[in-house]
Amino acid sequence: MQVLKKVGFGLGILLASLGAYADYSWNFPEPVTPMALDTLHVHNKFMLISMAIFLSVLAIMIYSIFAHRKSKGYKAVADKAPSTAVEIFWTLIPFAILLLIDFVIMGIPAYHSVVMMEDTRDKASMVIKITGSQWRWQYEYLDGDAQGIKFVSNLTTTNDQMNNAADKGENYLLEVDNPLVLPVGEKVRILMTASDVLHNWWVPQFGSSRLAVPGFIRETWVQVEKPGTYRGQCKELCGKGHGYMPVVVNAVSMEEYKTWVAAKKEEQAKAIAGADKEWTKEDLMAEGKKVYEKNCAVCHQVTGAGLPPAFPAITGSKISISPIFGEDGKYLPDSHMDRVLNGKNVMPAWKATLNDTEIAAVITYERNALGNSVGDVVQPSQVKAARQ
Amino acid sequence: MSTVTVAHHEEHHDHPTGIMRWLTTTNHKDIGTMYLTFSLIMFLVGGSMILGIRAELFKPGLQLMNPDFFNQLIGIHALIMIFAALMPAATGFANWMIPLQIGAPDMALPRLNNWGFWLLPPAAILLTLPFTLALFGIGDGALATGWTFYPPLSLQGGIGVDFAIFSVHLLGISSVMGSINIIVTLFNMRAPGMTLMKMPMFAWGWLITAFLLVATIPVLAGAVTMLLTDRHFGTHFFDAAGGGDPILFQHLFWFFGHPEVYILLLPVWGFIPQILQTFSRKPMYGYKAQVYSLWAIGALSVVVWAHHFFTAGMPVPALLYFMYSTMAISLPLAVLFFCWIKTMWRGSMSFETPMLFAVGWIILFGIGGLTGLVLADVAADAQYHNSYFVVAHFHYTLFAGGIMGIMAGVYYWLPKMTGHMYSEKLGKLHFWLTAISFNLTFIPQFFLGLAGMPRRIPDYALQFAEFNMISSIAAFVLGLSQLLFVYNIVSCIKGGKKATDKVWEGAEGLEWTLSSPPPYHSFTDQPVVK
Numbered sequence: 001m002q003v004l005k006k007v008g009f010g011l012g013i014l015l016a017s018l019g020a021y022a023d024y025s026w027n028f029p030e031p032v033t034p035m036a037l038d039t040l041h042v043h044n045k046f047m048l049i050s051m052a053i054f055l056s057v058l059a060i061m062i063y064s065i066f067a068h069r070k071s072k073g074y075k076a077v078a079d080k081a082p083s084t085a086v087e088i089f090w091t092l093i094p095f096a097i098l099l100l101i102d103f104v105i106m107g108i109p110a111y112h113s114v115v116m117m118e119d120t121r122d123k124a125s126m127v128i129k130i131t132g133s134q135w136r137w138q139y140e141y142l143d144g145d146a147q148g149i150k151f152v153s154n155l156t157t158t159n160d161q162m163n164n165a166a167d168k169g170e171n172y173l174l175e176v177d178n179p180l181v182l183p184v185g186e187k188v189r190i191l192m193t194a195s196d197v198l199h200n201w202w203v204p205q206f207g208s209s210r211l212a213v214p215g216f217i218r219e220t221w222v223q224v225e226k227p228g229t230y231r232g233q234c235k236e237l238c239g240k241g242h243g244y245m246p247v248v249v250n251a252v253s254m255e256e257y258k259t260w261v262a263a264k265k266e267e268q269a270k271a272i273a274g275a276d277k278e279w280t281k282e283d284l285m286a287e288g289k290k291v292y293e294k295n296c297a298v299c300h301q302v303t304g305a306g307l308p309p310a311f312p313a314i315t316g317s318k319i320s321i322s323p324i325f326g327e328d329g330k331y332l333p334d335s336h337m338d339r340v341l342n343g344k345n346v347m348p349a350w351k352a353t354l355n356d357t358e359i360a361a362v363i364t365y366e367r368n369a370l371g372n373s374v375g376d377v378v379q380p381s382q383v384k385a386a387r388q
Numbered sequence: 389m390s391t392v393t394v395a396h397h398e399e400h401h402d403h404p405t406g407i408m409r410w411l412t413t414t415n416h417k418d419i420g421t422m423y424l425t426f427s428l429i430m431f432l433v434g435g436s437m438i439l440g441i442r443a444e445l446f447k448p449g450l451q452l453m454n455p456d457f458f459n460q461l462i463g464i465h466a467l468i469m470i471f472a473a474l475m476p477a478a479t480g481f482a483n484w485m486i487p488l489q490i491g492a493p494d495m496a497l498p499r500l501n502n503w504g505f506w507l508l509p510p511a512a513i514l515l516t517l518p519f520t521l522a523l524f525g526i527g528d529g530a531l532a533t534g535w536t537f538y539p540p541l542s543l544q545g546g547i548g549v550d551f552a553i554f555s556v557h558l559l560g561i562s563s564v565m566g567s568i569n570i571i572v573t574l575f576n577m578r579a580p581g582m583t584l585m586k587m588p589m590f591a592w593g594w595l596i597t598a599f600l601l602v603a604t605i606p607v608l609a610g611a612v613t614m615l616l617t618d619r620h621f622g623t624h625f626f627d628a629a630g631g632g633d634p635i636l637f638q639h640l641f642w643f644f645g646h647p648e649v650y651i652l653l654l655p656v657w658g659f660i661p662q663i664l665q666t667f668s669r670k671p672m673y674g675y676k677a678q679v680y681s682l683w684a685i686g687a688l689s690v691v692v693w694a695h696h697f698f699t700a701g702m703p704v705p706a707l708l709y710f711m712y713s714t715m716a717i718s719l720p721l722a723v724l725f726f727c728w729i730k731t732m733w734r735g736s737m738s739f740e741t742p743m744l745f746a747v748g749w750i751i752l753f754g755i756g757g758l759t760g761l762v763l764a765d766v767a768a769d770a771q772y773h774n775s776y777f778v779v780a781h782f783h784y785t786l787f788a789g790g791i792m793g794i795m796a797g798v799y800y801w802l803p804k805m806t807g808h809m810y811s812e813k814l815g816k817l818h819f820w821l822t823a824i825s826f827n828l829t830f831i832p833q834f835f836l837g838l839a840g841m842p843r844r845i846p847d848y849a850l851q852f853a854e855f856n857m858i859s860s861i862a863a864f865v866l867g868l869s870q871l872l873f874v875y876n877i878v879s880c881i882k883g884g885k886k887a888t889d890k891v892w893e894g895a896e897g898l899e900w901t902l903s904s905p906p907p908y909h910s911f912t913d914q915p916v917v918k
Contacts, residue, residue, distance in 0.1 A: 113767030215628020
């Protein structure tokens with residue numbers, strides 16, 4: 001009895017402590033896609049079956065533990081192997097039940113889920129491409145009105161919050177500057193890839209998660225049925241920023257989506273126009289500071305000191321104080337421009353991620369701030385030329 | 389051959405003392421003791437690493453460490469627990485008990501045995517050295533990719549990755565040598581009359597484990613060597629830009645990695661039925677069924693590896709195959725559970741510490757097994773994969789199913805090995821503290837995973853705070869309870885009530901016919917099994 005009391009006591013504490021958080025989710029979060037709904041059903045069904053098996057076996061064990069005790073004077077009864085056909089039949093019954101559970105009761109719904117999960121193309125009304133890179137997501141719309149829209153989505157939680165120097169916001173670690181925007185009710189085919197290491201794009205309420213593999217395209221799909229903001233995270237260890245690359249998706253009605261597409265297009269047109277005008281040094285510095293702190297500071301630090309040896313300092317580094325352009329006006333190999341555009345080893349290539357203005361601004365900023373004072377200015381037009 | 393060795397030893401009764409005894413020993417009991425001691429030390433090292441992690445995860449925000457150090461701790465924790473704590477513990481028992489159980493004077497290849505052990509400490513040093521070097525500003529710390537070494541992240545890593553690769557090579561060589569030794573011993577040195585189908589279950593579990601190790605360790609060694617050449621010699625096995633594929637590594641790794649789970653568990657499945665029959669005072673049920681099930685599980689374990697990365701993207705037929713074959717493992721496993729419980733059923737049970745651990749083991753390992761069954765479902769796995777649900781699942785299989793099983797074995801055989809009884813009171817206290825705090829640590833993690841918390845993150849969103857706090861507190865209780873275990877073992881070695889030869893009333897088998905502790909050279913007269 002001693003045993004049971006202890007077990008009961010332990011469970012009591014457990015339930016009491018968990019009961020304190022009654023509003024806490026005990027299961028998958030509310031599903032908002034057909035796949036998440038299906039996953040939830042499969043999960044619930046499997047969990048019920050598992051619990052039923054577990055509890056019935058546990059009941060038998062507990063009965064045996066209390067009934068068949070030496071301290072109660074119970075004498076061991078020798079087992080005999082099943083010998084008659086009837087006994088063997090009864091022995092095989094549990095085996096048959098398990099076969100039925102595994103491959104029929106669980107196996108058939110699981111089959112349908114797999115087929116549904118992998119059907120990325122049927123009735124898909126739009127295609128987007130998601131690229132994971134250390135440590136941000138990049139989204140690109142590949143067809144329809146939104147074709148050509150492309151942006152990077154960065155974590156906006158401040159360092160102060162992470163280091164407990166400021167109060168943590170409601171969406172601590174799950175907030176970004178540019179969320180992905182999707183229309184409600186449309187099946188969206190997602191092409192997934194990565195630029196450096198493995199990442200995994202995961203929104204629990206969507207029920208889809210797929211590895212992003214550098215050099216390969218993987219597919220998945222979502223069809224969000226309910227407007228709202230949905231949050232998730234990278235799910236594959238991708239280095240020191242793994243915990244800091246959230247996924248935020250705004251699911252909106254078709255009209256709102258169209259408005260967003262138009263606005264985003266206009267914004268991008270403006271950015272392209274900006275590349276052709278002559279910028280002042282002050283404007284470039286101001287823009288560069290923003291770009292730097294959003295994209296570069298995670299490795300090179302806000303002060304430019306870096307984290308050697310993995311992430312070198314910007315301050316006083318050869319690349320950021322030596323000349324960029326040669327006598328023919330083209331940028332030199334291993335110059336500041338080369339490194340930012342094309343990357344090297346751990347340093348990512350930014351040419352696909354940042355536009356001309358952003359690259360010009362950040363190079364100008366790095367050369368004239370963070371303890372450097374080279375004095376030169378890089379114009380967006382020069383970046384545009386350098387891309388050719 | 390073995391008889392020659394024995395005769396030789398009988399002539400000189402002296403053997404080196406002090407440190408040289410341990411460095412040069414070829415005695416299976418000495419080597420077994422070294423394995424078990426090493427395992428216990430590394431268990432504490434790996435455990436304190438994870439307590440660092442749990443302290444960091446106690447509340448949101450970064451308190452104690454930077455994310456890079458966090459990533460190093462999780463990977464090294466896993467490698468140490470798997471390769472330096474669980475595997476050496478099982479090998480230690482094999483060294484101690486297999487010769488005693490099968491009536492052999494020693495292991496078949498004693499010098500290989502010595503070498504196999506002495507590869508372990510250097511391997512452990514290599515694994516942990518980068519931490520120390522980083523403290524002095526040399527290099528950038530240990531492996532930070534998790535224990536799975538996935539490229540391209542491991543291609544980016546610093547010198548710690550190379551250390552870990554070399555360490556895995558050494559650990560692998562050690563395991564293969566240990567396995568060869570066990571296979572040769574079991575096939576050649578059984579007492580007359582002990583046919584294969586009369587071998588103790590522990591010997592069976594180990595035989596299959598040994599075959600799995602010999603089959604899969606070379607694949608791991610090959611995979612990490614390819615990683616090494618990718619890192620330093622410009623090969624592109626895992627680099628798409630050079631025509632390679634990062635997912636290839638996952639296939640190779642898990643071709644080893646999944647059987648590895650059973651490598652860790654099969655020895656435990658061997659001796660748990662022996663403990664159950666001892667304390668139920670009746671022979672184990674379904675000996676043959678258990679042996680066949682062990683074989684079936686061993687065979688299935690090498691054909692299900694891809695369920696570890698369902699979300700990596702695979703053709704539908706492959707997904708279905710790996711899903712159904714994984715579910716099929718539940719069939720032989722269910723036979724084992726049935727036999728274990730049937731062994732208890734209508735026995736005359738008493739609950740000394742080994743029995744408490746064995747019964748608790750069945751229940752907790754059952755949770756691990758059933759959650760494994762739901763994980764096999766591809767669609768649901770998209771949610772469970774790399775979430776805390778998986779973390780909780782494999783700690784139910786490897787902590788409850790592995791380490792708590794090993795603890796049952798320790799309490800079961802400690803009186804035989806030392807000749808003293810351990811403190812039953814402390815043993816029981818240790819069991820209850822371990823079982824309760826283990827559940828309080830990992831049950832919240834199931835819910836964290838369902839709610840959407842990914843594993844291997846140093847900081848988390850606010851909705852995960854409460855469960856993490858419960859889990860952290862319980863983890864500290866779990867960790868500190870293990871000091872009781874250490875204390876109990878140490879005081880049992882030092883002294884205590886004299887153990888009888890049979891130790892347990894219901895004990896059966898050749899090891900219980902010897903004195904406690906057994907003589908340095910056991911079985912001077914070869915026993916005969918009828």
